[in-house]
Amino acid sequence: MRTLEDLDLRGGPVLVRVDFNVPLGEDGDIKDDWRIRAALPTLNYLQQQNVPCVLMTHLGRPGGKADDRLRLSPLAKRLAELLPTGNVISTREVTGNSVQAQVRQLKPGDFLLLENLRFDPREKHGDADFAKQLADLATVYVNDAFASCHRKDASVYEVPKHFAPDRRAVGLLVQRELAALGQIIDGPNQPFVQPFIAVFGGAKVADKLAAVRALAGRTDRILIGGAMAYTFIKALGEEVGRSKVEDDHLNAARDILKLAGDKVMLPVDHEIEEANGHVLRSTTIPYGATALDIGPDTASMFQQEIERASTVLWNGPMGKIEDERFFAGTRSVAESVARTGATTVVGGGETAEVVRRLGLQDEVSHLSTGGGAFLAFIAEGKLPALSVLAEE
Ligand code: ADP
Numbered sequence: 122m123r124t125l126e127d128l129d130l131r132g133g134p135v136l137v138r139v140d141f142n143v144p145l146g147e148d149g150d151i152k153d154d155w156r157i158r159a160a161l162p163t164l165n166y167l168q169q170q171n172v173p174c175v176l177m178t179h180l181g182r183p184g185g186k187a188d189d190r191l192r193l194s195p196l197a198k199r200l201a202e203l204l205p206t207g208n209v210i211s212t213r214e215v216t217g218n219s220v221q222a223q224v225r226q227l228k229p230g231d232f233l234l235l236e237n238l239r240f241d242p243r244e245k246h247g248d249a250d251f252a253k254q255l256a257d258l259a260t261v262y263v264n265d266a267f268a269s270c271h272r273k274d275a276s277v278y279e280v281p282k283h284f285a286p287d288r289r290a291v292g293l294l295v296q297r298e299l300a301a302l303g304q305i306i307d308g309p310n311q312p313f314v315q316p317f318i319a320v321f322g323g324a325k326v327a328d329k330l331a332a333v334r335a336l337a338g339r340t341d342r343i344l345i346g347g348a349m350a351y352t353f354i355k356a357l358g359e360e361v362g363r364s365k366v367e368d369d370h371l372n373a374a375r376d377i378l379k380l381a382g383d384k385v386m387l388p389v390d391h392e393i394e395e396a397n398g399h400v401l402r403s404t405t406i407p408y409g410a411t412a413l414d415i416g417p418d419t420a421s422m423f424q425q426e427i428e429r430a431s432t433v434l435w436n437g438p439m440g441k442i443e444d445e446r447f448f449a450g451t452r453s454v455a456e457s458v459a460r461t462g463a464t465t466v467v468g469g470g471e472t473a474e475v476v477r478r479l480g481l482q483d484e485v486s487h488l489s490t491g492g493g494a495f496l497a498f499i500a501e502g503k504l505p506a507l508s509v510l511a512e513e
């Protein structure tokens with residue numbers, strides 16, 4: 122895989138796919154600019170090389186048409202504040218004559234942020250003409266959008282095909298992510314990374330099962346909490362009340378238990394909400410009740426496992442974190458992961474949000490910007506957008 126330093130940047134704008142898909146507040150304000158900051162090493166590097174840059178990203182889910190609440194001008198403004206020098210301009214269209222004219226006027230060190238890629242339905246369709254129009258804006262392509270690399274959208278999967286292999290590369294963020302996640306993929310065979318403990322939680326069971334299966338042979342323990350645990354507990358034939366279960370994946374959960382059952386640790390107690398609204402700790406989940414967090418015994422059992430690990434991978438909250446009453450289990454795991462001297466790799470949209478909300482982002486070895494991409498890379502050891510980039 123080529124990196125920034127391998128590129129000959131003379132003679133033309135650089136097209137950089139970033140992932141500035143930041144969380145927005147009620148009135149459209151940027152709630153956390155972490156994902157913009159994550160791209161700064163690459164953007165600073167390109168600015169120092171004195172080349173004009175065209176940046177492109179998606180934001181939210183506008184569904185293929187313009188949506189004023191998801192325009193990117195506020196992101197351009199924030200980026201301008203974060204960069205030491207240079208102009209940051211944004212376009213009102215994704216492609217077209219006006220965009221081409223704006224690109225021609227760019228000066229070395231300037232950034233032009235294209236309007237939200239997902240305003241155009243052709244982005245999600247991986248449309249070849251759309252990709253060609255984007256590619257024609259520049260002579261070099263850089264992918265620094267790690268969190269989008271599991272997709273086959275035009276900007277990550279089709280655009281790079283229009284550049285010769287020596288005219289496309291990954292950015293510094295993607296490099297950093299691959300180095301950290303590569304350790305988790307390849308490292309477990311090396312004695313110094315053992316014991317290796319994986320902690321999974323959250324709700325998107327379908328996305329996670331493949332990652333759990335891929336790690337089954339290499340981990341010493343797989344701790345499962347969050348809504349995900351109830352699919353496993355139901356797969357064992359136990360009562361889960363009204364807890365969130367993905368019935369379509371009960372068989373997949375059973376397969377994992379067959380494959381790695383001795384390594385899997387499920388919650389031994391829960392914070393449950395009874396039908397009448399009462400919240401209490403319980404070792405069982407009665408009919409009609411909903412389990413919404415791991416209980417204190419489970420939290421300390423998980424803590425002990427994390428404490429004895431040399432490597433920890435964590436993805437997914439332990440409970441319904443949007444409700445303060447069900448946040449304790451996730452807080453406990455976050456603090457255990459932060460406290461240990463082990464190599465800790467953490468990923469997932471909500472998981473990263475929790476770590477940042479608790480101010481623990483500097484206490485983990487690597488906090489991935491990826492959610493789906495993080496899981497897909499662990500499951501497959503590769504990502505579609507990066508495979509395209511690496512082709513010779
Ligand atoms: P991540 O983005 O970190 O990979 P997910 O998207 O899979 O995590 O899951 C996060 C969601 O899981 C949160 O919105 C949280 O409320 C929900 N969740 C976790 N545990 C439970 C539970 N026991 N019951 C209901 N929802 C839960």
Ligand code: MG
Binds near residue numbers: 469470471492
């Ligand atoms: Mg999520």
